[in-house]
Amino acid sequence: MTKTNAESAVLPGKKVGYWKKLKLDFLKNPWLYLMLIPGLVYFLVFKYLPMWGIIIGFEDYSPFLGPFKSAWKGLYWFQRFFSTSKWMTYLSNTLILSFMSIIFTFPAPIILALMLNEIRSIHYKKVTQTLLYMPHFISIVIVVSITYVIFGTDGIIYKLTTQLMGRSIDYLGDPGVFRWMIVGQNIWKETGWGTIIFLAALTNVDTQLYEAAMIDGANRAQRLWHITLPAIRSTIVLMLVLRMGSVLDTGYEHLILMSNALNRSVSQTLDVFVYENGIKNGQLSYTTAVGLMKSLVSVVLVVTSNKIAHALGEEGLY
Amino acid sequence: MAKKEKEFDTINDGSHAIRKFSIGDFLVIFVLVVLCLTCVLPFIHLAAKSVSSNTAVMQKSVVLWPKGFNLEAYASIFQDGTLVHSFLYSVEVVLIFTVMGMIACTCAAYPLSKKRLKGRAFFTVLLMIPMYFNAGLIPTYLLYKDLNMLNTMWVLILPLIYSSYNMLIMKNYFQSSIPDSLEEAAFLDGASNFQILFLIVLPLSLPIIATLSLFYAVGRWNAYADNKYYITKEALKMIQYKLYQLVASATEAQTATLSEAAEVTSTPEVLQAACIMFATIPIICIYPFLQKYFVKGVMVGAVKG
Known part of the structure; x- marks a missing residue:
């Protein structure tokens, strides 16, 4: 309505530039634009200003000289990272953990949502959902401490598996178990919560399709495969593309809690590298460069997966 | 969704009350109960420990029910x-x-x-x-x-x-x-x-x-x-x-x-x-x-x- 007012203020047929229109619209409802100013300032200061700080990844940054006067180093830090013997360890730890996470944690909420969808009793469904959402509201610190309590050498699960299998598994120290523990914790924490979005997509499935399929003699598995899954396909693809953006975030908050002297060989990821060498040891330029590499790979992954989504005939992210 | 499904059951079987309860339904409910338990039991375990006596916890005899109830830790x-x-x-x-x-x-x-x-x-x-x-x-x-x-x-x-x-x-x-x-x-x-x-x-x-x-x-x-x-x-x-x-x-x-x-x-x-x-x-x-x-x-x- 206000828009039409703003437009009618201008003579019809006369070409008006974008800025002119913006000015007119601003004068019509200034408060609408003024409300945006804090957000604009916030994004420029907290999100875009640090992006400019990435420049120190190409310098030998010294806090006393500041980013303008520090010596220019070009790609030195990138070369240095790849010349160390450990870069492969960091990179492969990051990649293996990331892709294990996506392979196992991504399908879990879909399967759970399909199971919840089969339940007819509204009350049973609601109680189940309440309980399954609970781990999402719990801090990772607490998830890890619970893990320590029940998987540690005094813990119930440790005792139980030792008795059942006749040998003990060092859940918290064994490098071979480490990644499974991380993935398991993620599944436990986020699967229930992740179902919300798929359940929402499932409510949009036309029930007449099921009816028709039943009459045609389709069994439960066939209905699932031919009706339910295609119906939520676009949601699945969208969530997968979204997930790709953070696939390399191995979760420093989480890893540092689970890592110890025994499993260092597998717990060292790029996130851990950046924290330990950057904030702890003060190698600011070096770790900025490594962090930048990670961010760039993430962007490439999002763009690529979005392209694949388009190729599959889905809407994708943009 | 659930309501629609119920109507649909009615059409199919005459009454949703006597709709056959298949093995599939049972399995789904069973798995969900197990999953809910994995979400809840760790907390019950911790809650039980937090109000138990030291000796009981050190003997590892506290599982889901507190032993030697006390609130000293709190x-x-x-x-x-x-x-x-x-x-x-x-x-x-x-x-x-x-x-x-x-x-x-x-x-x-x-x-x-x-x-x-x-x-x-x-x-x-x-x-x-x-x-x-x-x-x-x-x-x-x-x-x-x-x-x-x-x-x-x-x-x-x-x-x-x-x-x-x-x-x-x-x-x-x-x-x-x-x-x-x-x-x-x-x-x-x-x-x-x-x-x-x-x-x-x-x-x-x-x-x-x-x-x-x-x-x-x-x-x-x-x-x-x-x-x-x-x-x-x-x-x-x-x-x-x-x-x-x-x-x-x-x-x-x-x-x-x-x-x-x-x-x-x-x-x-x-x-x-x-x-x-x-x-x-x-x-x-x-x-x-x-x-x-x-x-x-x-x-x-x-x-x-």
């Missing part, structure tokens, strides 16, 4: 005071953060939900880019340092008050749930823009306000890493960080002072369990009451966005 938490202090401090930070975050979120989401706003595309791109590309830890750290925010409460609040994700959810809600005609009618009746926002739009948006407040509050309550990066003063650290210190490095001095205060009446294990319960119970008690809101909020926001 008493020692309150005697020691550091955890209570950081609990109250955390509540303060979370409250300030949630209020500021909701104001910020509304201020941005409301204009962006208006189609007449010029430059919407620009703002949307501005919001989206940081979701996928961020500067990384070190440049962010240096920024906070330059802004003199390190070692203040504000470093835990300001950087997070705008969340692109929450903003998009709120914007979608405004667009899909509040008809334009309602606002137009109010405008014709002579309501000012702020009257429209406060008397019409916000009262109609209570579900989304409840949802996002919960997201903000839970996110802030549970995060601990920024305490570690940006804060070195113990008094300014939130409760999750205290737990991190207490649990992950039991050898640290923190544990010693806390158990000394307890005059070695509690074993660290009982004390640990009590600390975990102490920091978790508030959230576990709140979220079920908001469930119907947040489920709706996530659905509206996410399916469209």
Whole structure:
């Protein structure tokens, strides 16, 4: 309505530039634009200003000289990272953990949502959902401490598996178990919560399709495969593309809690590298460069997966 | 959905009451019960430990039911005071953060939900880019340092008050749930823009306000890493960080002072369990009451966005 007012203020047929229109619209409802100013300032200061700080990844940054006067180093830090013997360890730890996470944690909420969808009793469904959402509201610190309590050498699960299998598994120290523990914790924490979005997509499935399929003699598995899954396909693809953006975030908050002297060989990821060498040891330029590499790979992954989504005939992210 | 399915069953079998209960149904229910138990049992285990006697816990005889019931561990938490202090401090930070975050979120989401706003595309791109590309830890750290925010409460609040994700959810809600005609009618009746926002739009948006407040509050309550990066003063650290210190490095001095205060009446294990319960119970008690809101909020926001 206000828009039409703003437009009618201008003579019809006369070409008006974008800025002119913006000015007119601003004068019509200034408060609408003024409300945006804090957000604009916030994004420029907290999100875009640090992006400019990435420049120190190409310098030998010294806090006393500041980013303008520090010596220019070009790609030195990138070369240095790849010349160390450990870069492969960091990179492969990051990649293996990331892709294990996506392979196992991504399908879990879909399967759970399909199971919840089969339940007819509204009350049973609601109680189940309440309980399954609970781990999402719990801090990772607490998830890890619970893990320590029940998987540690005094813990119930440790005792139980030792008795059942006749040998003990060092859940918290064994490098071979480490990644499974991380993935398991993620599944436990986020699967229930992740179902919300798929359940929402499932409510949009036309029930007449099921009816028709039943009459045609389709069994439960066939209905699932031919009706339910295609119906939520676009949601699945969208969530997968979204997930790709953070696939390399191995979760420093989480890893540092689970890592110890025994499993260092597998717990060292790029996130851990950046924290330990950057904030702890003060190698600011070096770790900025490594962090930048990670961010760039993430962007490439999002763009690529979005392209694949388009190729599959889905809407994708943009 | 469930209702529709019931109607459909009626058509198929004559009565949904005697609809055959297949092995598949049984399996699904069984698996879900098991999954629910894995979510709940660890807490019951910890809760039982936290109110049990030291000897029973040391003998590992406490599983799901407390033995030698006592509240000494909780008493020692309150005697020691550091955890209570950081609990109250955390509540303060979370409250300030949630209020500021909701104001910020509304201020941005409301204009962006208006189609007449010029430059919407620009703002949307501005919001989206940081979701996928961020500067990384070190440049962010240096920024906070330059802004003199390190070692203040504000470093835990300001950087997070705008969340692109929450903003998009709120914007979608405004667009899909509040008809334009309602606002137009109010405008014709002579309501000012702020009257429209406060008397019409916000009262109609209570579900989304409840949802996002919960997201903000839970996110802030549970995060601990920024305490570690940006804060070195113990008094300014939130409760999750205290737990991190207490649990992950039991050898640290923190544990010693806390158990000394307890005059070695509690074993660290009982004390640990009590600390975990102490920091978790508030959230576990709140979220079920908001469930119907947040489920709706996530659905509206996410399916469209």
